[in-house]
Amino acid sequence: MHEVNINGVKITSKYAVLVSNVAIVADLHIGYEGVLQREGAMIPKYQKEILKKRLNDIIETYEPKTIIINGDFKHEFGKNLRQEWNEATEILQFLNEMVEVLLIRGNHDNFLRTIAGKLGIPIYNEYEIKGIKIVHGHKETEAKRIIMAHEHPSLHLRDKVGAIVKLPCFLASKKIIVMPALSPLATGIDVSSAEPADYLSPILQRENVDEYEVYAISDELLYFSKIGKLKKVI
Template sequence: MTHKVEIENKLFFLHPLGGLFWEEKSLLLISDVHLGKVSHFRKFGAAVPRKAIHKNFLLLDKIVSDFQPFQICFLGDLFHSSLNKEWELFENWVGKTPSEILLVAGNHDIIAPEKFEKLKISIFPELIIDSFLLTHHPEEREGYFTFCGHIHPSIKLKGFGRERIKLPCFFKSKNQMILPAFGQFTGTHSLDPEDSDEVFTIVEDSIIKV
């Protein structure tokens, strides 16, 4: 179930898979997929199931189907490292996805730009659309509201007794929203919200504001 938020008088939908959809622009924002990470770890002996390689692509299919966006913008760290077998899967996914694809490069995006250009994917250091700044690293810039990633935000909540749970989240401050990592093999970093911050946690198939 998506969660509707209004930012700068524009309507956005938060998806429990971790993406954000800007309805007016038909633009889907996704951050930190880290494709290739499973293959990278398997190469060095990590006991990661092979079927995990396909999980991210199934989830990408799901969120694209839910919104059917005109454009998809990846906010950095689309790939975890250098080329591996998952690039072919990515090529196949791009070929069957009708949306225009953009990439705001992150610190992990080290694959040669020419490889993306062959797939008609445009790469940018950052993007500005109306009053919104799209970056990989968090950055608060005067006059803009920023959408970014990189942090893989999560929040720790108290459960019953001494129980503690850590949930991925969309982390919104006055002029910035940090998207959760979309990738399924990425880990998270706990953030401590200030009173003025807004936190939207991902709980199974729902978004819950805490």
């Protein structure tokens, strides 16, 4: 399956959440390779093209009127690195030619207003569609329904020879949907082994996350079970 409807909100195998004619993605972490290289890692700069392809696939498949980027569009906490500035501008221009673009501020998005402002793209701390609050998730908030990101949830599976496969995943309860990172570099927390205190978001720290359903992304959406049941078998 490529889509699952959860109380009127669709999660998809293309990393996006759909609410009406709005597509939501999160955690692009543009410029991540530059930060890793600065820290001594030998890694090529390949993420931008993957992100553009994933975004284009979402637009071609679902034809949204608007794309919301739900936080951590860029990676560096401090000033805008040259790679971030160039790639962030290129991706925002790429999207702006096809759809309306809205940005939700994440904890990595310092100085983002400088880049977005040149293109006339608004930035919000939170946004609401049809009574559903969209927030990055790094700060506490209250709402009847929430779409959040920040955790980069993934499911780590070990094969017969011991190799580990990391599958990005959605977490879902009746009230909250947690989005996977669109970035191929940001694998995040392993939900099959994480304890409640391991989650970064104050929103999830007060939740019984073991009761959340897991939908992993491979070539399609793969439903596993509730997190609590996964911990007993993986």
